[in-house]
Amino acid sequence: MEIKRISGNANMYTSDDIAELCGCSKNKAYNIIRALNHKLISLGTPKEALIAGKISRKFFHEHIKI
Structure with missing residues (x-):
C-alpha cells in the first residue's frame, strides 16, 4: 500500500496515514x-x-508490525 504525500515530513x-494503513x-x-x-515517553x-498527531514511521512499524 502506498501513502500519497503532498507535503510534510516523509x-x-x-x-x-494511520487511518488508511x-x-x-x-x-x-x-x-x-x-x-x-x-510509549516513546x-x-x-x-x-x-x-x-502531537504525528508518529515516526520507523517506530510505528517496529511496534505495530505491519
Whole structure:
C-alpha cells in the first residue's frame, strides 16, 4: 500500500496515514498515535521532542508490525 504525500515530513505518519494503513477511523488513528507517543515517553524520549498527531514511521512499524 502506498501513502500519497503532498507535503510534510516523509519520516512521520499523520492520523490520515494511520487511518488508511490500519483501515480505521481518524479518531482511532489519533488514539493509536497518542498511545505510541506515551510509549516513546516511557522509553525516555523527551515530551517536547514529540509532535502531537504525528508518529515516526520507523517506530510505528517496529511496534505495530505491519
